[in-house]
Amino acid sequence: MALSDPASQSPPPKVAIVGVGAIVSGDWRDPFVAGDGILCEGGVIVQIGALDARAVNSADVVIDAGGATAIPGLIDSHVHVTFGDYTPRQRTVGFLESYVHGGVTTAISASEVHVPGRPTDPAGVKALAIAAHKSFRNFRPGGMRVHAGSIILEPGLTDADFREAAEAGVWLAKAGFGAVETPFDYAPLVAAAKSAGMVTTCHTGGSSIPGSSAIRAEHLVAMQPHVSFHINGGPTAPPDEDFQVIVDKTEAALQVCTAGNLRTTLLVARLARDAGVFDRFLIATDTPTGSGVMPLGVLYTISHCASLTDMPPEWFIGAATGSCARVYGLGSGFLRAGRDADIALIDAPLGGSRTTALEALKNGDVPAVSAVVSSGWPRFVGRSRNTPAPMRPARVVSSRLVQTFAG
Ligand SMILES: [Zn+2]
Numbered sequence: 001m002a003l004s005d006p007a008s009q010s011p012p013p014k015v016a017i018v019g020v021g022a023i024v025s026g027d028w029r030d031p032f033v034a035g036d037g038i039l040c041e042g043g044v045i046v047q048i049g050a051l052d053a054r055a056v057n058s059a060d061v062v063i064d065a066g067g068a069t070a071i072p073g074l075i076d077s078h079v080h081v082t083f084g085d086y087t088p089r090q091r092t093v094g095f096l097e098s099y100v101h102g103g104v105t106t107a108i109s110a111s112e113v114h115v116p117g118r119p120t121d122p123a124g125v126k127a128l129a130i131a132a133h134k135s136f137r138n139f140r141p142g143g144m145r146v147h148a149g150s151i152i153l154e155p156g157l158t159d160a161d162f163r164e165a166a167e168a169g170v171w172l173a174k175a176g177f178g179a180v181e182t183p184f185d186y187a188p189l190v191a192a193a194k195s196a197g198m199v200t201t202c203h204t205g206g207s208s209i210p211g212s213s214a215i216r217a218e219h220l221v222a223m224q225p226h227v228s229f230h231i232n233g234g235p236t237a238p239p240d241e242d243f244q245v246i247v248d249k250t251e252a253a254l255q256v257c258t259a260g261n262l263r264t265t266l267l268v269a270r271l272a273r274d275a276g277v278f279d280r281f282l283i284a285t286d287t288p289t290g291s292g293v294m295p296l297g298v299l300y301t302i303s304h305c306a307s308l309t310d311m312p313p314e315w316f317i318g319a320a321t322g323s324c325a326r327v328y329g330l331g332s333g334f335l336r337a338g339r340d341a342d343i344a345l346i347d348a349p350l351g352g353s354r355t356t357a358l359e360a361l362k363n364g365d366v367p368a369v370s371a372v373v374s375s376g377w378p379r380f381v382g383r384s385r386n387t388p389a390p391m392r393p394a395r396v397v398s399s400r401l402v403q404t405f406a407g
Contacts, residue, residue, distance in 0.1 A: 012043040012376030013401055016051060016059035017343065019066055021356060021392075023048065026072040026325070026334040028278060028318030033335055038070060040341035043376035048337055061399045063381055065345050066392035068370050069357040072321035072333050073105025073342030074298045078229060078257050078284035081107065081148050082115045083132065085141040087288040089114050095293045097142030101384040102295040103344035104144065105374040106332055109136075110201070110229065110286065111150035111174035120179060122156040130168040137169070143372075143379040145342075147172065147328070150201065153189040154178040162196035175225060176203025176215060183219035190223045199328055201227040202252075205260075206236025217242035221249045227327060228252040230286045231268055233261035243268055247275050253327045257286035258297035262304060269305055269316075282327060283320040295386045299346075299366045307364035314358065341376040344369055347390035355391065370394040 016039050023033040035049030039059065047055060056062060076099065082088055085096045096107060112118065112132045119125055133149025140146070150172035151157070151165055162173075173193035175186040190200045202225040206214050216238055220228055228246055231238075231254045243264070246252065254272055256265040272281040283305070285297035294300070298320050306313035325333025332340040346357040346367040354360040357367040368390035371381040381396050383389050 012040070012341070013060035014058060015040045015061045015063065015341070015373060015376060015378060016056045017063045017065055017070065017345070017373070018051065018056060019064045020070045021065070021067040022069045022358065023335055024069060024071045024314050024317050025336065026318055026322030028315040028323065031314035031318060038335065038343060040373065040376045043341055045335065045337055045339050045341050048335055060401055061378060062397050063371060063378065064395050064397045065371070066394055068345040068347035068390060068392055068394060070335060071103070071317050071344050071346055072335050073344050073372065073374055074103045074320050075106040075108065075324040075330065075333055076104050076284050076298055077108040077227070077255060077282055077324050077328065078110045078286045079107040080114045080288055081109045081132070081136070081146055082112055083135060084139070087114065087293060088116050089290070090288045090293050092288065092293050095288055095295070096144055096146065098293070098295040098386060100142035100144050100372055100374070100379055101369065101386040102297070102299055103346065103369045103372060104298060105342040105344070105372065106330065107144055107146045108328060109146070109148040109150045109172060111152050111177065112148065113152055113177050120154055122154060122158070122161055125152045125154050125157070126161050126165050128152070129165055129170045133169050143374045143377055145375065150174045151193070152177055153186055153193065155180055155185065157189060157192065159192050159195070162192050162198065166196040166198060171198050173198045173200045175200065175223060176229070183213060183215045184222050186219070187222045190225055199227070200225040201229050203234065204228045204231045205233040205238045214238070217245035220246055220252060224250055225252055227255055227282070229255055230257040230260045232256040232264040234286050235260050235291065237261040237264040240264070240267065243271055247271050247277060253280045253282050255282040255284050256301065257284050258294055258301045259286040259289050259291035265301065265305065266308055269309055269311065273311060278315065279323055279326065281319050282324050283316060296366055303361050303364055303366055306361040313361035341373055343373045345371040345394050347392055349388035350391050351388070
């Protein structure tokens with residue numbers, strides 16, 4: 001069953017998810033919610049845990065999870081969007097909609113730097129961010145929410161520019177691709193973006209595109225951005241000695257990305273845990289890039305981290321959901337009453353050696369995604385077109401929604 005994106009047409013239905021085997025909260029400190037049901041209404045979670053018969057019967061749509069695990073819809077905080085559901089870097093249409101089939105319900109732009117011939121002057125980067133922000137406010141590929149419009153920090157941007165962009169809705173800023181003399185020149189620009197209320201992000205590690213330079217710990221310490229983008233390397237990692245400095249001398253979120261260095265991903269996870277700052281550890285993909293389109297990228301990195309460290313998979317699910325929502329101030333990311341109804345059902349893949357999604361992750365497998373609900377709307381129920389089939393498929397057991405089955 002699939003429903004098209006109806007955001008503008010009617011309010012989200014009342015959806016009950018029953019028969020959930022485990023509920024992962026998205027909060028790594030308190031990772032599980034007791035019970036087996038979730039009730040959503042008006043696009044938010046209104047009840048979670050044990051649902052009584054009256055609550056289930058009141059729902060327009062009832063989904064039986066079949067014993068699968070419910071997790072918050074994944075938040076990919078490093079996606080190279082441009083305009084529409086198209087990536088010029090990989091010449092692919094429909095990649096964002098495909099990410100929904102990897103359990104991703106929110107994408108956050110890593111700046112629209114891949115727009116062909118993107119402008120580099122202050123007026124141009126400001127206009128680009130405003131246009132991207134406004135166009136994705138009206139466009140939800142596959143039902144995904146895209147936070148786009150990250151202003152590329154370029155010399156010459158003034159406090160007034162940042163205020164104007166912020167008034168138009170832009171709340172993200174990106175350091176790393178500007179025509180600066182040295183990365184230290186980003187410090188005043190990051191400060192100006194922060195005073196306009198923006199979440200500031202910074203490329204970390206070796207340069208990824210010609211003309212930009214390597215950004216090291218000393219630069220991040222001078223800049224103090226909110227997020228160290230692909231701290232593990234995007235795709236080239238900074239020297240190992242930089243990581244402890246970034247952990248100790250900044251408060252930046254430590255974002256690791258699939259399209260980077262796996263060894264340093266694991267190193268950063270352990271450093272964050274040992275320093276007591278695992279809240280700052282985020283998982284994202286840094287795609288589409290030269291590494292390609294990766295609809296299952298977030299799930300792969302969760303699986304790599306869970307299977308190659310002694311930390312539990314639910315911590316790493318938190319790193320791609322609740323911890324990310326905290327850093328970026330989002331309404332999604334947690335399975336809790338009052339939060340956005342962004343939910344993925346995941347299960348052990350059919351034919352594997354494990355019986356639950358969490359055991360599969362610990363084993364190094366990518367779990368099956370068996371259903372996705374975003375903003376309260378079921379986007380698909382049964383199986384993802386990108387993952388293996390689940391051991392226990394989710395099913396719609398009742399629906400009072402009128403459907404047309406029109407082509
Ligand atoms: Zn990137």
